[in-house]
Amino acid sequence: MSGAIGQHRWQRFSVQQRLARFTAYLSAVAAVVWAARSVEIIPEFLADAPAQTADLFRRMWPFDWSYYGREVHAALIETIHIATLGTLLAIAFAVPIALLAARNITPSKTLNLIATFVLVATRSINTLLWALLFVAIFGPGALAGMLAIGFHSIGFVGKLLAEALEETPRAPIDALRATGAPPASILSKGYWPAVEPSFWGIALLRWDINIRESAVLGLVGGGGIGMALDTAQNNLYWDQVGLVLAVIFAVVIVTEIITSTIRERLI
Amino acid sequence: MNLAISAATMAIDRSLVIRHLYKEYTVGKPILRDVSLEIGGRGITAIIGPSGAGKSTLIRCVNGLAPATRGEIIFHGEDITKLSGKRLREMRRRIGMVHQEYSLVERLSVMENLLTGRLGYVPAWRAWLRKFPESDVAHAYTLLEAIGLEDFANRRADQLSGGQRQRVGIARALMQEPDLLLADEPTSSLDPKTAVEIIELLATLAASRDIPAIINIHNVDLAKRFASRIVGMAKGAIVFDGPPSALEDKHLGEIYGGQSWLE
Amino acid sequence: MTERRAIGLPPPAGRTLALPVNWPRRLAYIGLAFYAIYAASTLDVSLARIARGLPQGAHFLARMWPPNTEAIKLDLMRQGLMESIEIAVLSTFFGILLSLPLGLLAARNLMPPWVSWTARTLTALFRSFNSVIVAILFVKAIGFGALAGILALIVGTMGFISKLFAEAIEEVDLKQVEAVRATGASFANVLIMGILPQVMARFAGFSAYQLDSNLRNSTMVGIVGGGGIGAALFTAYQRFDYDYVFTILLAIIAIVMVSELVSVQIRKIFQ
Numbered sequence: 001m002s003g004a005i006g007q008h009r010w011q012r013f014s015v016q017q018r019l020a021r022f023t024a025y026l027s028a029v030a031a032v033v034w035a036a037r038s039v040e041i042i043p044e045f046l047a048d049a050p051a052q053t054a055d056l057f058r059r060m061w062p063f064d065w066s067y068y069g070r071e072v073h074a075a076l077i078e079t080i081h082i083a084t085l086g087t088l089l090a091i092a093f094a095v096p097i098a099l100l101a102a103r104n105i106t107p108s109k110t111l112n113l114i115a116t117f118v119l120v121a122t123r124s125i126n127t128l129l130w131a132l133l134f135v136a137i138f139g140p141g142a143l144a145g146m147l148a149i150g151f152h153s154i155g156f157v158g159k160l161l162a163e164a165l166e167e168t169p170r171a172p173i174d175a176l177r178a179t180g181a182p183p184a185s186i187l188s189k190g191y192w193p194a195v196e197p198s199f200w201g202i203a204l205l206r207w208d209i210n211i212r213e214s215a216v217l218g219l220v221g222g223g224g225i226g227m228a229l230d231t232a233q234n235n236l237y238w239d240q241v242g243l244v245l246a247v248i249f250a251v252v253i254v255t256e257i258i259t260s261t262i263r264e265r266l267i
Numbered sequence: 268m269n270l271a272i273s274a275a276t277m278a279i280d281r282s283l284v285i286r287h288l289y290k291e292y293t294v295g296k297p298i299l300r301d302v303s304l305e306i307g308g309r310g311i312t313a314i315i316g317p318s319g320a321g322k323s324t325l326i327r328c329v330n331g332l333a334p335a336t337r338g339e340i341i342f343h344g345e346d347i348t349k350l351s352g353k354r355l356r357e358m359r360r361r362i363g364m365v366h367q368e369y370s371l372v373e374r375l376s377v378m379e380n381l382l383t384g385r386l387g388y389v390p391a392w393r394a395w396l397r398k399f400p401e402s403d404v405a406h407a408y409t410l411l412e413a414i415g416l417e418d419f420a421n422r423r424a425d426q427l428s429g430g431q432r433q434r435v436g437i438a439r440a441l442m443q444e445p446d447l448l449l450a451d452e453p454t455s456s457l458d459p460k461t462a463v464e465i466i467e468l469l470a471t472l473a474a475s476r477d478i479p480a481i482i483n484i485h486n487v488d489l490a491k492r493f494a495s496r497i498v499g500m501a502k503g504a505i506v507f508d509g510p511p512s513a514l515e516d517k518h519l520g521e522i523y524g525g526q527s528w529l530e
Numbered sequence: 531m532t533e534r535r536a537i538g539l540p541p542p543a544g545r546t547l548a549l550p551v552n553w554p555r556r557l558a559y560i561g562l563a564f565y566a567i568y569a570a571s572t573l574d575v576s577l578a579r580i581a582r583g584l585p586q587g588a589h590f591l592a593r594m595w596p597p598n599t600e601a602i603k604l605d606l607m608r609q610g611l612m613e614s615i616e617i618a619v620l621s622t623f624f625g626i627l628l629s630l631p632l633g634l635l636a637a638r639n640l641m642p643p644w645v646s647w648t649a650r651t652l653t654a655l656f657r658s659f660n661s662v663i664v665a666i667l668f669v670k671a672i673g674f675g676a677l678a679g680i681l682a683l684i685v686g687t688m689g690f691i692s693k694l695f696a697e698a699i700e701e702v703d704l705k706q707v708e709a710v711r712a713t714g715a716s717f718a719n720v721l722i723m724g725i726l727p728q729v730m731a732r733f734a735g736f737s738a739y740q741l742d743s744n745l746r747n748s749t750m751v752g753i754v755g756g757g758g759i760g761a762a763l764f765t766a767y768q769r770f771d772y773d774y775v776f777t778i779l780l781a782i783i784a785i786v787m788v789s790e791l792v793s794v795q796i797r798k799i800f801q
Contacts, residue, residue: 020799032623035616040757041677053671081569088566124786128662128750129779132767137587138580142573216660219753220764223573226663233666241666245659252658330712360714370709374727383723387714394722436709443713 060242067240071228072247078142079224080251082217083210086149091203093150094119094158101158102165105191119162123155127213131222145222149210157206164198165191204259211255215248280343281308281446281479283329288338288348290324298324300503302338306496311470311480313494315487317523321503322483326449329481330362331355342447360387363440363478365450365469368432368457371424377435378420381407384442403442410438413472430461437469441476448473448480455485462486466493487519594776603774610752610759611781617679617758618745618789624680625687625744626737632688633695640699649692656689661747665756679756683744690743694736698729734800738793745789749782 100106101115130151134144173190181189218226225244232240283306290299298321306312314322327333329340331347340347343361350358363384371380385403386394393399411417414434424432433453440448450469454462466482470493473480484490490497491511499507499514499522507518635641636649665682672678702725710724752760759778766774 024796024799028623031619035619035623039613039616039620039676039680042673042675046672046677049672052673056667056670078573081573085566085569085573085575088562120787120790121783124746124783124790125779126746126750126782128753129763129782132764132775133590136590136767136772138583139586143575143579146573146575212658212660216662219662229663229666238670245663248663249655249658253654256654332708332712356714356716358714359712362712364709364712366705366709366712369703370705372706372710372724372727373703374731375723379723379727383710383715384713386710386716386719386723389719391716391718391722394719439709439713 056238059238062239063243063246064237064239065243067228067232067237067243068247071231072225072244075218075223075225075228076247076251079214079217079226080211082142082145082149082222082224083207083214086146086214087153087203087207087210089146089150090153090157090206093154094161097154098158098161098165099187101162104166104168104170105187115158115162119155119158121155122151123159125152127152128216128220128222131217131220135221140221140223142223145214145217145224148217148222149214152213153206153210156209157202160202161195161199164195164202168194201263204263208255208259212248212252215251279446281477282306282342283447283479283481284339284341285325285329286339286341288325288328288340289336290321290328290333291336297336298503299328299335302503302505304498304505304508306479306481309477309479310495311473311482311493312496312498313490314481314483314498314500315485315490315522316500320500320522322500323451325500326364326451326481326483329447329449330359330364356387360443361445362447362449363443363445365433365436365440365448365453367452367455368429371427371432371435371439373425374423376421376423377411377416377427378404378407380424380435381410381439381442384439387443407438407442410441414438414468429457430465433457433461433465434468437465437472441472445478448478450480450482450484452483452485454489462489463492487514590772593770593772596773597777597780598771598773599777603777606762607759607774607778607781610762610778611749611785613676614748614752614758614760615745615785617676617683617748617751617756618741621680621683621687621748622737622741622744625684626691626740628684629688629691629695632692633699636692636696637699638696639702639704646696650696653689653692653696656685657693658689659685661686662750662754662756665751666754669755674755674757676757679748679751679758682751682756683747686747687740687744691736691740695729695733698732699725702728731800735797738796741796742786742789742793746786749785 097115097118100111101119103112106112106115127148130148131144134147135141138144138147168191172194173186176186176190214222214224214226215229216226218224218228219230221227225248229241229244232238232244283304285302285304285306288299288302289297291297302321302325314325316322324333328335329342329347331350335348338348342358345354345358347355347358372383375383379397382397382399382403385399389399389403408417408420411420414437416431416434416438419427419431419435424435427435436453440450448469453469454465457465466484466489469480469482482490482494491514494511497507497509497511497514498505499518501522506521507514632649632653636646636653638646641649661682664685665678668678668681672681706728707720707724710720715723748758749763750758750760752758752762753764755761759782763775763778763782766772766778
């Protein structure tokens with residue numbers, strides 16, 4: 001076999017690929033170095049961090065169990081309501097927007113673009129920001145929290161739903177269309193069965209996320225268990241803070257178990 | 268070239284001896300029962316038999332992917348069944364293996380898959396940076412030409428056809444410069460024409476390097492055509508051992524047909 | 531698509547069979563509807579309340595316009611935003627760095643059960659709390675400032691990335707790994723050329739996603755004293771400086787959208 005082959009130089013990627021990766025790595029390193037150099041960290045605070053942390057845990061335990069009956073239980077139920085209603089609200093808004101955003105359902109480019117923009121915009125405003133907005137409008141309370149959860153979730157639910165719709169196989173849809181079925185039954189008999197598993201997956205996933213998210217709403221007046229946390233924290237009752245955190249953890253775990261059980265049944 | 272290689276390799280004893288090999292995954296249900304086999308330092312040995320006869324397990328015992336329960340497997344003067352850790356890995360790199368389809372690392376290029384064959388020899392930093400010794404890269408290009416895929420070095424494995432994958436799989440095994448070649452149903456998911464080409468390639472390359480090969484294969488005709496020796500297995504035991512010419516219908520009945528009415 | 535996979539959703543099924551009427555499911559729908567009505571009533575969600583809110587909302591929106599563009603305010607905002615970006619970059623970097631070993635430990639196909647269970651419990655704990663809540667604890671432990679925010683986001687990053695990384699490893703095709711093992715490769719080499727190539731693209735995908743998510747959260751940890759733009763935002767909000775709130779909101783949205791573009795690019799490069 002010829003000697004020329006032995007002189008092949010082999011490299012893993014093409015020049016462009018390597019350039020792109022190199023740029024990505026370089027920018028990552030540059031960003032980290034820049035951030036590390038410019039971020040303000042006060043060393044004196046660090047010095048007594050271990051002592052403060054130990055103190056924190058010592059003050060947390062034992063929990064103030066009586067706080068559960070007084071405040072936490074009602075707040076917890078409210079949190080679950082906020083998360084669930086918020087998710088339902090998000091779905092109600094997201095379904096029509098997703099239909100408009102899916103290119104295979106809505107043939108108009110302009111409408112697709114507008115719908116996609118709405119999805120991106122709702123998602124890029126954090127739940128807490130939405131909560132601030134709604135607290136300013138409706139006053140503090142669970143209503144503001146629910147709307148915040150709902151509006152922030154529109155983007156997430158809508159985007160994933162639109163993607164699922166776009167991945168629907170064409171053949172059954174075309175077959176339905178060939179029979180002269182009206183658009184409504186094409187949606188319900190053609191698209192819905194294809195996206196149903198994804199739909200429930202998305203809804204459950206978002207509900208799961210929203211349970212966690214709604215725990216924080218109370219910090220800005222959005223109701224729920226965050227209120228109990230905020231009160232305890234402002235009063236420096238760390239034994240109550242500890243209790244609230246433990247309750248949140250328990251709820252999150254239970255939620256995760258519920259969603260994974262339902263998901264296994266449904267999908 | 269062949270002269271140089273065979274002169275260098277004649278000195279090494281490439282024979283494999285298997286004695287009273289047992290393998291059970293669950294106690295009391297042996298997959299291999301008292302398998303004894305001596306394979307000389309050259310030629311192709313085809314192992315035929317129905318699914319579940321233990322062909323794959325036998326092959327996997329030889330390179331230690333499936334640890335044997337009892338018995339001996341002697342290669343290079345060592346009992347493979349007794350090896351573990353670094354010693355086992357050093358043994359494995361002397362034994363090349365062609366797997367069933369889809370055993371290439373799909374997201375790596377053809378070249379990277381070939382260089383995988385050198386992983387027993389290179390340190391982790393070289394693997395990480397893909398800085399393999401130049402001699403390895405040169406060897407890989409030689410093999411790529413031998414398997415007719417010289418233009419595919421930077422193609423990703425998931426873009427190859429089934430036949431191309433298996434060619435790369437063979438080349439990867441040969442990258443190890445092995446003293447023994449194992450092939451586990453290398454044609455199981457290929458069309459008949461490609462299957463013949465793959466076995467032919469395997470046979471040619473093994474013969475030109477004087478490497479003995481053990482091939483598990485479903486297709487009896489292919490086995491007869493390319494192997495110098497045929498071993499028939501049924502229910503974990505060897506029921507036939509001889510040259511292709513000695514393999515008759517009654518043996519085939521014993522190997523394949525025997526199963527259906529014994530159950 | 532990448533995002534769907536990153537968060538572990540199944541690919542949409544190509545199911546075309548229309549199911550016959552499913553009574554348990556229908557009952558579940560009805561139950562859900564009743565629950566919604568009941569829950570809404572307990573939360574004091576009523577049309578009257580919403581009607582009362584609308585003029586308030588109009589008033590609120592009117593006070594937002596025009597956005598405040600005083601030089602001092604803009605400069606303050608720029609500082610806050612920079613700090614938020616620093617928090618996001620550092621927490622993503624260190625969070626991912628720490629997630630690699632933790633994810634490896636949590637992979638059930640590589641580790642003995644007691645190791646993977648310990649690691650999984652730890653990641654579940656990290657994931658349970660919103661970063662703002664974790665930030666409260668860090669602010670108490672190490673004082674106000676960016677470090678508390680960074681540490682809070684590192685915890686959140688580890689919770690998500692370790693879990694996704696472990697799942698990616700668990701879904702690795704073992705045939706491919708075994709083929710690499712059969713060449714006599716060491717454990718490190720099997721990891722480098724058998725497992726990493728299979729998980730790398732997904733990993734880059736959800737790391738980029740996490741950068742995105744950390745940036746969003748880094749604008750919020752300031753509400754509880756964790757540094758970044760959140761402090762300025764919350765202060766302005768509490769003082770009813772709604773025009774300044776609006777300026778900050780616009781800036782946050784702009785930054786989040788830019789980061790989304792960046793994260794799409796990163797995913798493309800490492801596909």
